[in-house]
Each structure stands twice: as C-alpha cells, then as structure tokens.
Amino acid sequence: MAEAHEMDVAIVGGGPAGLNAALVLAGAGASVSVIDEQARPGGQILRQPPTGFAVTDWLTGRPYTGLKRDLAAFEDSGATWRGGRSVLSIQRAPEGARREDSGGAGAFDLVTAGGEGAATYRARHVLVAGGCQDLAVPFPGWTLPGAMTVGGLQAFVKSQRIVPGGPVLLAGTHPLMLVLAEQLLEAGARIAGVVFAQGRARFAGRLGRGLLGAASGAGNLLAGAEAMARLVRSGVDVRFGDPLTGLLGRDRVEAARFASGEVVPCGLVGTGYGFVPQAELVRQAGANVRPAGRAGGWAAAVDSGFRTSVPGLYAAGETVGVAGAEAARLRGRIAGGVIADALGRRPVGDMAKARSDLAKVERFADLLDRIADPRPYFPALPAETFACRCEDVSAGEIENAIAAGAGTADAVKLRTRCGMGVCQGRNCEPTLLRLLAAEGCKDDPGFGARFPARPVRIGDLID
Amino acid sequence: MGEPDIAPEGKVDALVIGGGLIGCAAAWHLGRAGASVLLLEAGDLNRGASGQNAGSLHFQIERRFLENGEALAEQAARVVALNNLAIEDWRGLEDALDRDLHIHMSGGLMVAETAEQARLLEAKAAREQSYGLSTRLVDGDEARSIAPYLSDAVLAASHAPDEGHADPRSLTPAFAEAAAAAGAAIALRASVTAIEPRAGGFDIDYEQGGRGHRVRTDRMLVAAGVWTPEICRLANLHMPLFPVALQMNVSERAAPFMPHLIQHVGARLSMKQAHAGNVLVGGGWPSRLRRRDGSFDLAARPDLRPENLAPNLAVAARLVPELAELNLIRTWTGKTAVSADQLPIAGEVPSMPGFWVAGGGSAFTLGPTLARLVAEEMGGERQDALQVVSPARFEHLNSFMG
Amino acid sequence: MRIGQEEERGPRISLVVDGRDVACHAGESIAAVLLEAGVTHFRTSRTGTPRAPWCNMGTCGECYVRIDGRRRRACLVAAQRGMEVVTDG
Numbered sequence: 001m002a003e004a005h006e007m008d009v010a011i012v013g014g015g016p017a018g019l020n021a022a023l024v025l026a027g028a029g030a031s032v033s034v035i036d037e038q039a040r041p042g043g044q045i046l047r048q049p050p051t052g053f054a055v056t057d058w059l060t061g062r063p064y065t066g067l068k069r070d071l072a073a074f075e076d077s078g079a080t081w082r083g084g085r086s087v088l089s090i091q092r093a094p095e096g097a098r099r100e101d102s103g104g105a106g107a108f109d110l111v112t113a114g115g116e117g118a119a120t121y122r123a124r125h126v127l128v129a130g131g132c133q134d135l136a137v138p139f140p141g142w143t144l145p146g147a148m149t150v151g152g153l154q155a156f157v158k159s160q161r162i163v164p165g166g167p168v169l170l171a172g173t174h175p176l177m178l179v180l181a182e183q184l185l186e187a188g189a190r191i192a193g194v195v196f197a198q199g200r201a202r203f204a205g206r207l208g209r210g211l212l213g214a215a216s217g218a219g220n221l222l223a224g225a226e227a228m229a230r231l232v233r234s235g236v237d238v239r240f241g242d243p244l245t246g247l248l249g250r251d252r253v254e255a256a257r258f259a260s261g262e263v264v265p266c267g268l269v270g271t272g273y274g275f276v277p278q279a280e281l282v283r284q285a286g287a288n289v290r291p292a293g294r295a296g297g298w299a300a301a302v303d304s305g306f307r308t309s310v311p312g313l314y315a316a317g318e319t320v321g322v323a324g325a326e327a328a329r330l331r332g333r334i335a336g337g338v339i340a341d342a343l344g345r346r347p348v349g350d351m352a353k354a355r356s357d358l359a360k361v362e363r364f365a366d367l368l369d370r371i372a373d374p375r376p377y378f379p380a381l382p383a384e385t386f387a388c389r390c391e392d393v394s395a396g397e398i399e400n401a402i403a404a405g406a407g408t409a410d411a412v413k414l415r416t417r418c419g420m421g422v423c424q425g426r427n428c429e430p431t432l433l434r435l436l437a438a439e440g441c442k443d444d445p446g447f448g449a450r451f452p453a454r455p456v457r458i459g460d461l462i463d
Numbered sequence: 464m465g466e467p468d469i470a471p472e473g474k475v476d477a478l479v480i481g482g483g484l485i486g487c488a489a490a491w492h493l494g495r496a497g498a499s500v501l502l503l504e505a506g507d508l509n510r511g512a513s514g515q516n517a518g519s520l521h522f523q524i525e526r527r528f529l530e531n532g533e534a535l536a537e538q539a540a541r542v543v544a545l546n547n548l549a550i551e552d553w554r555g556l557e558d559a560l561d562r563d564l565h566i567h568m569s570g571g572l573m574v575a576e577t578a579e580q581a582r583l584l585e586a587k588a589a590r591e592q593s594y595g596l597s598t599r600l601v602d603g604d605e606a607r608s609i610a611p612y613l614s615d616a617v618l619a620a621s622h623a624p625d626e627g628h629a630d631p632r633s634l635t636p637a638f639a640e641a642a643a644a645a646g647a648a649i650a651l652r653a654s655v656t657a658i659e660p661r662a663g664g665f666d667i668d669y670e671q672g673g674r675g676h677r678v679r680t681d682r683m684l685v686a687a688g689v690w691t692p693e694i695c696r697l698a699n700l701h702m703p704l705f706p707v708a709l710q711m712n713v714s715e716r717a718a719p720f721m722p723h724l725i726q727h728v729g730a731r732l733s734m735k736q737a738h739a740g741n742v743l744v745g746g747g748w749p750s751r752l753r754r755r756d757g758s759f760d761l762a763a764r765p766d767l768r769p770e771n772l773a774p775n776l777a778v779a780a781r782l783v784p785e786l787a788e789l790n791l792i793r794t795w796t797g798k799t800a801v802s803a804d805q806l807p808i809a810g811e812v813p814s815m816p817g818f819w820v821a822g823g824g825s826a827f828t829l830g831p832t833l834a835r836l837v838a839e840e841m842g843g844e845r846q847d848a849l850q851v852v853s854p855a856r857f858e859h860l861n862s863f864m865g
Numbered sequence: 866m867r868i869g870q871e872e873e874r875g876p877r878i879s880l881v882v883d884g885r886d887v888a889c890h891a892g893e894s895i896a897a898v899l900l901e902a903g904v905t906h907f908r909t910s911r912t913g914t915p916r917a918p919w920c921n922m923g924t925c926g927e928c929y930v931r932i933d934g935r936r937r938r939a940c941l942v943a944a945q946r947g948m949e950v951v952t953d954g
C-alpha cells in the first residue's frame with residue numbers, strides 16, 4: 001500500500017451532505033479531501049453524466065437548483081476531489097501517529113481502493129456521508145435480469161442517459177417512483193404502469209395534510225403532486241392499492257403479478273420500498289448505530305453536532321437517517337461547522353439558521369417516510385424465494401435454521417451462508433432480521449460490519 | 464433445543480460445558496455409550512472458535528512449533544501420534560454422522576522458498592516419519608506437478624496426502640444433532656455460574672432464561688474454548704490456556720482450482736479453497752483482543768489489524784499468483800485458546816477426579832479425536848494417546864490450590 | 866435505448882465484449898454499455914441463475930464482469946477505448 005496522504009479532514013461521500021461539509025471546511029481554510037467511489041461529485045440525487053457528455057437541460061426541476069449550486073461551488077473550492085475510490089475501512093491510526101493538536105480526537109487511517117490500486121489516507125477528523133441505498137425487498141422473481149431497484153434504474157436514466165429495456169413498470173411504496181416515471185416519460189420510454197401498494201387515500205391524504213403542516217417541504221411535495229397529474233395526463237397508468245407479488249420470466253423479466261391477480265407484461269422493473277442508510281463504515285469503526293426507522297437498516301448514532309461515539313469520527317447526510325437531499329445538505333453544513341470548530345477554525349455561514357431549517361425539513365421527511373412505510377406491503381416470501389441473492393439462500397433455508405435453534409443473525413449466517421456473499425450482508429440483513437423477529441427473536445444486533453466495506457482486488461492490497 | 468428435559472435438582476451421568484466442536488462431539492460419544500448427558504452452551508452452538516476457524520486439516524508439524532527451538536519441536540512431534548488418529552477419525556466422520564461435511568482430504572503442501580527453509584522441511588519430515596506420519600519431500604517442480612497453480616517461488620515442499628479442509632459451519636451442528644439423536648440434552652443460552660465439587664461428583668449451577676438451575680453430575684467436561692480457564696476457576700483450578708486473536712481473509716468465489724491445503728514453513732500462511740469456491744487465507748496472523756477494565760474482553764470481537772493484511776495476502780499471492788486477481792470480500796477476526804506449551808490440554812485433572820478439560824491448539828483438526836478420547840475416558844477406559852496432552856503436565860500450578 | 870442526441874454523448878469508441886466488437890461512447894459505464902448491447906446475463910449465481918445489474922451504485926455485486934482481466938463492478942467502471950470485457954467470468 002502506498003504511503004499515507006495526510007489532511008485535516010477526510011469526507012467519505014460527495015453527495016449533498018459531503019459537499020456542503022467540504023464547502024464549510026474549505027471556506028474555513030482546512031485541508032479537506034472528499035473520497036467517493038463515483039467518478040464525479042454529486043451523490044445519488046445528482047448522479048452526473050460521464051465527463052464527456054454534454055447533456056442539455058440536465059435535471060432542471062426546482063429541487064435541483066440549490067444542489068447544482070453546491071456542486072458548482074465545490075468545483076471552485078479548495079477541497080480535493082478523490083473520485084473513483086471506495087473507502088474500505090476507517091481505523092484509528094497507531095498511537096504514535098496521533099497529533100497533539102487534534103483536540104483529544106484521534107487521527108484515522110482510511111484504506112481505499114480504486115482503479116489504480118489501494119491507497120491509505122490519514123486524517124485528523126473523518127466525516128462519513130455515505131448516503132443511503134435502496135432497501136432490498138425480496139419476492140419471487142426479484143433476481144431476474146431486468147428487475148432493478150428504483151434508485152438504480154433512475155441512475156441509468158439520469159446519469160448514463162439510457163433506458164435499459166422496456167416497457168418499464170415501477171412498483172412499491174416510495175414516491176420516488178413518480179419522479180422516475182416523469183424522467184422516463186421525458187426520455188421517451190414506454191411505461192407499463194406505476195403501481196403503489198398503498199391505497200390512494202393513504203397516499204394522497206397524507207400528502208394533503210402534510211402540505212398544511214410542513215411548509216418548507218412544500219416545494220418537494222408540490223413537485224410530487226404535479227408529477228402525478230402530468231403522468232396521468234400523459235396516459236401513464238398510475239395506480240394505488242395493489243401490492244406487487246412477484247415477477248415472471250425465464251431468463252429475464254417478462255411480466256409482473258399483483259395482489260389483485262392482474263399480470264402486467266413488462267421488460268424492465270424498478271421496485272421502490274424506501275431507503276436505508278449506509279452506515280457500515282461507521283459501524284466497522286466501532287461507533288454506535290441505531291435502528292434507522294420504518295424501512296429498516298442501521299443509522300449512525302450521532303449527537304446534535306453529528307459526532308459519533310468515536311471521538312473524531314462524524315457522520316452526516318443519510319448515514320444518520322434517511323431524510324432527503326435538503327436535510328443532507330443542512331446536516332453536512334452543520335457537521336462541517338462543528339468539525340471546523342474542533343480544528344480551531346471559524347466556520348463561515350449561519351449555523352443557527354441551518355439548524356432551524358433542518359428541524360423543519362426533518363419534520364417533512366418524517367411525513368414522507370410515513371407515506372412510504374413499506375412494512376404493511378412486503379410481498380409474501382415463499383420458501384423457495386432467495387432472501388440472500390449473493391449466496392442464493394432461500395427464505396425456507398433461513399426459516400429452517402431458525403427452527404433448528406439459530407436465534408441470531410450471526411447464527412443463521414453461520415448455518416446458511418446468508419450474508420456471506422459479496423454484498424457482505426447489506427441486502428439480506430433487513431430481510432433476515434424481519435424473519436427472525438417473526439419467530440420471536442427481536443432486537444437482534446445484525447451482522448455487524450467487517451473489513452472491507454467494498455470488495456477489493458487482493459493484488460491491490462499487496463502492491 | 465430449548466429448555467432441557469431435566470428436573471430441578473436433576474442428575475446426569477455426564478455434564479459438558481461448551482457447545483463448540485469439542486463439547487458437541489463429546490456429548491455425542493457419551494450419549495452413544497449410553498450415558499445421560501446434559502450440554503450447556505452459554506450462547507448459540509458453534510459461536511466460538513469452532514464456527515470462526517479456517518477449517519484446515521493440517522497433520523504435518525505446524526510451523527509455530529518449529530520457530531521456537533528444538534525442545535518444543537520435539538515435544539510437538541509427539542502430537543503426531545494424535546494426528547494419525549485424527550486422520551482416521553476424519554476419514555470416517557461423514558459416514559458416522561451420515562451427512563456431507565464438505566471434508567476434502569486431497570493432500571497438503573508445506574512449501575519452502577529458500578534453501579534454509581528447505582532444510583527445515585527436511586528436519587521436520589524426519590521427525591514426522593519417526594512418529595509414523597507419511598510426509599514426503601518434493602522439489603519445486605514436483606510440487607508444481609502436484610499443484611500446478613503454485614508459482615516458481617516454491618523451491619521445495621513437504622507433501623502430506625491426508626491433509627485438506629472441512630466446513631467449520633457444518634461440523635458442530637452435525638455433532639450436536641447426532642448428540643441429540645443419541646439422547647443428549649442440549650441447553651442453549653445456558654451459562655454456568657457455579658461448580659461445587661462434592662463427594663463423587665459435582666453440583667453445577669447455571670442460568671437460562673433469566674432463571675437459575677442446578678444439576679448434579681458424576682463426571683464433567685469443560686470444553687469452553689477461551690472461556691475454559693474462567694470455568695476452571697469456578698472449581699478453584701488453574702488452567703493455563705490463553706486467548707489469542709487471529710484474523711482470516713476470504714475471497715469471492717472462484718471456479719475450483721486449488722484442491723490442496725497450502726502452508727509455508729517459513730511464513731505464517733494457510734490457504735485453501737473452500738467447497739463453495741471462496742479462497743481462505745490466514746495462517747496465524749494476529750488481530751487484537753479488546754481490553755476492558757484491565758483484562759481481555761472475551762465477549763467482544765477482536766479488532767482487525769489492517770497492517771497484517773498486506774503481508775499475509777502477499778505471501779499467499781507470491782505462491783499462488785491467481786489469487787491476486789480475486790476480490791477480497793471479507794476479513795474476520797476470532798479468538799482461540801493456546802496453552803502455555805502450545806499443545807492442547809485434554810484429560811482428567813489429577814487433583815480433581817471426575818473433572819475433565821479439553822481444548823487449546825488446533826482443535827479443529829484434532830477436536831473430533833480429542834473429544835472421542837476424552838469421552839471414552841469419561842466412560843472408564845484410560846486412553847494412552849492422551850498422555851502427551853494431559854493436564855497433568857501443569858499439575859504443579861494446582862498443587863497450591865487448597 | 867440511449868436517450869437524447871448522439872452529440873450529447875462522449876466520443877465514439879469500441880470495446881470487445883465476449884469476443885465481439887461493441888460500439889459505445891467513452892465514459893459510459895460498462896454496465897450501461899453491456900445492457901445497450903443486449904447483454905442480460907452478467908454473472909451466473911451459485912445455483913446457476915442469470916444475474917444483471919440491480920443496484921447500479923456499487924453495493925450489490927450483481928454486475929461483476931471481467932474487465933481487462935480484472936473482476937470489477939461494471940456499474941462503476943467507465944468505458945475506455947479497447948477495453949476487453951468478459952461476462953460470466
């Protein structure tokens with residue numbers, strides 16, 4: 001491994017949270033690097049097209065204006081962008097390497113890997129702003145080619161500028177499906193339907209009430225309502241109250257089946273049941289996590305200054321809880337300010353206003369979270385359906401292991417290989433915890449997180 | 464397998480503490496021999512070293528015995544007799560337990576990269592042969608003809624035809640199910656809290672489901688891995704087993720290409736391709752035990768030592784270049800017990816008749832055999848093979864324990 | 866289906882995918898290139914079922930292919946002239 005590159009602050013993740021933290025810190029004169037496995041900054045909501053692309057009218061809607069401004073400001077800030085690198089672990093640097101002046105906090109070593117090999121960075125403070133990922137929800141047929149997460153499919157549309165198949169069906173509980181449907185429509189894709197599992201009343205009623213209660217989120221909400229109207233006007237079949245039960249097809253998706261019995265022919269499917277934080281780096285570093293909320297998963301446990309339980313390690317954005325891009329921006333800004341303080345530097349910007357804005361945005365986020373709550377609509381999981389898609393472990397095998405006495409996630413893993421594959425348990429863990437809870441094994445701490453946070457070529461760790 | 468079917472103040476012929484490989488295997492042998500058996504496991508079965516190890520079946524004298532001088536090497540050589548028994552036991556396990564344990568015994572190579580290491584191999588092989596283990600020295604080319612995936616870095620190797628690997632995740636549950644079928648009661652999440660010796664036996668207190676229980680037994684076996692010294696203390700005994708923390712690396716799955724166990728005589732390395740296709744790379748590289756309140760925290764998972772990743776993987780990829788192209792998907796840490804002289808400890812404690820211990824060392828390889836021999840002793844048949852590992856060699860420590 | 870005007874995309878290049886030439890644009894992700902070339906079988910699962918990109922953000926591992934000899938996540942690798950891609954490797 002190459003020699004350590006040193007800096008005041010390393011930020012993992014260049015989404016709205018990481019970029020805003022970087023802006024505050026660079027503005028305060030700190031040396032900052034943002035490390036991200038995506039080639040370009042922006043995070044999931046602003047997944048940029050490849051460098052050579054010149055897309056006109058890219059993401060023009062109102063929700064994107066502020067974010068695009070952040071992106072432009074970031075390009076001009078003094079912060080260093082280290083794209084195309086996955087962070088594999090964050091560990092305390094050896095005793096001797098810690099600096100006296102780090103305010104009691106430790107220095108950290110970040111092991112990373114990218115196309116050109118591994119590199120270790122050393123930073124006095126680390127902020128994890130790793131964002132979130134789609135909650136993995138298994139159902140019959142979910143491993144067929146052509147079945148994707150709604151976020152993943154959206155990234156193809158907005159970043160790669162492709163629609164990889166069709167007709168496109170979107171199903172699940174999350175309103176992001178509306179945003180994606182509009183983007184698909186604009187792209188000229190054939191849409192087979194947008195089918196929400198929850199009833200219209202649950203969806204629209206909450207939306208309406210939320211409009212009155214959460215003024216600052218109204219922009220986004222209105223965007224959602226408008227999107228729905230436009231979709232319907234364009235002849236898109238937007239339906240409510242019909243949960244997806246499975247996908248059909250031999251070697252790829254050919255149709256979707258719903259609880260109503262209806263079978264909808266389609267060639268590409270995006271399912272959206274909400275998002276779970278990416279907190280494994282924080283967990284691996286030994287910091288506390290907490291159950292993240294309705295969709296499941298773990299969020300970094302932080303105080304009001306976004307400090308984790310490990311001194312010097314901070315977390316912001318959706319790593320501390322899924323609340324949307326605006327909350328991520330504000331959290332990143334506040335965390336940046338707190339870290340600047342710890343470095344003895346003066347942060348720029350109005351932190352008090354950021355905190356009061358954040359409170360409002362988080363109230364709205366909670367409303368959205370309630371609307372999208374997937375729990376009543378998880379498709380039934382027949383015994384032969386894979387719960388762990390890396391290792392092909394079926395729900396039945398897991399249930400048998402539990403019946404045979406495996407009462408924890410780790411015990412089931414040991415017996416079945418569930419969680420031992422390349423995704424390292426990220427995708428099957430929520431399902432497994434659900435199956436355990438159904439058998440009375442509640443409050444399980446899950447798998448824990450292990451090195452490396454992403455698979456890494458062995459040769460890269462050696463050179 | 465929840466609450467055991469034992470009345471309060473009940474009595475069993477034999478009580479086993481620890482639901483790892485050794486405890487479960489011993490419970491099976493004891494049950495088969497007709498004894499009434501209760502096994503107490505503080506957590507889930509296989510949650511200790513038995514579920515975390517690398518699954519190597521290594522029968523050659525281990526490198527760790529060769530790096531600390533003649534005396535230790537000679538002592539270690541005597542364990543080779545046990546290794547010969549273990550080879551037979553492993554060959555018969557799948558039939559005896561009537562299931563696939565992914566046991567692959569297609570041979571192992573301990574390699575040398577320098578002339579000096581090759582000489583070490585020669586001395587080792589001579590010792591082994593004098594104890595009846597058939598290892599054969601081969602040069603680099605012959606090693607490569609046996610194992611074509613080995614690189615030119617290999618100068619010589621010793622080949623042991625019975626070495627290989629098995630699946631640690633399958634073995635303990637298989638023993639446990641066989642034990643249950645043989646009538647043994649297995650109590651999970653049942654933690655021993657007190658041991659009271661009395662005439663002709665012991666009263667054992669344990670806690671399960673928030674309640675205290677007591678059971679009386681004639682004979683007991685402590686097979687609690689790194690926790691064994693703790694349990695021995697409950698009976699006012701010293702047991703010189705020490706926790707050590709190790710780390711293991713595992714690659715993504717690859718098509719089968721490495722049917723052997725590969726070890727190194729001059730560097731810490733053990734490597735094999737598990738049945739699912741993942742390559743496991745370890746060989747005694749330490750992780751770090753957590754400490755709490757001035758002691759080692761045995762409840763916590765040890766911390767990875769990232770600085771040990773590169774050197775471990777580098778030796779592996781030097782010998783097997785293909786490995787470099789595979790992705791590492793996980794590194795895990797685990798803890799296991801090592802005795803004061805590195806040999807296992809298995810047998811009855813001379814100063815406390817009726818009290819057996821078993822554990823320490825490479826007790827995946829030797830576990831099934833140690834468990835069988837100890838169970839046979841508990842049934843009343845002395846086992847000469849256990850003499851070399853008997854706790855009697857540490858009895859001086861207990862001569863002060865009134 | 867590629868969206869928008871040809872000229873909005875990067876320079877035209879070609880790759881070799883499972884032995885055949887595939888035209889694409891520099892910088893497109895390998896996952897996008899393969900899907901647009903009609904590849905739906907990126908890897909074969911343990912029990913023999915075909916798999917293709919699912920998360921498209923690097924977390925699931927369903928898109929592993931061999932790119933210039935190395936096993937990499939196709940959704941994270943940008944296409945460069947002359948790359949050699951082998952699926953199901």
Ligand SMILES: Cc1cc2nc3c(=O)[nH]c(=O)nc-3n(C[C@H](O)[C@H](O)[C@H](O)COP(=O)(O)OP(=O)(O)OC[C@H]3O[C@@H](n4cnc5c(N)ncnc54)[C@H](O)[C@@H]3O)c2cc1C
Nearest residue numbers: 013015016017037043044087130131151317318324325328
């Ligand atoms: C696929 C996807 C699509 C989404 N699309 C939308 C949308 O259109 N509209 C919307 O309102 N919300 C969307 N969301 C939710 C969105 O993530 C948040 O609203 C917002 O982007 C969160 O900002 P963030 O800064 O917390 O994290 P993100 O924007 O997710 O940024 C986190 C960054 O961290 C990087 N990262 C994570 N782990 C590592 C690691 N180990 N090593 C290196 N880099 C790492 C990621 O590559 C990512 O760029 C989407 C979420 C996902 C998962």
Ligand SMILES: Cc1cc2nc3c(=O)[nH]c(=O)nc-3n(C[C@H](O)[C@H](O)[C@H](O)COP(=O)(O)OP(=O)(O)OC[C@H]3O[C@@H](n4cnc5c(N)ncnc54)[C@H](O)[C@@H]3O)c2cc1C
Nearest residue numbers: 481483485505511512513516517519655688797826827828
């Ligand atoms: C990373 C690693 C790699 C290894 N590789 C190899 C290898 O390749 N080959 C090899 O031969 N050996 C290997 N070993 C060593 C081997 O795993 C152990 O020697 C063996 O598993 C020990 O088994 P055991 O049954 O004695 O102990 P364990 O498996 O540790 O079982 C002890 C059990 O006792 C229970 N217990 C503890 N306290 C109490 C209590 N108060 N009441 C009731 N129950 C209690 C525990 O919960 C545990 O389940 C390795 C070890 C590690 C950690």
Ligand code: FES
Nearest residue numbers: 921923925926940
């Ligand atoms: S599609 Fe999930 S890692 Fe590439």
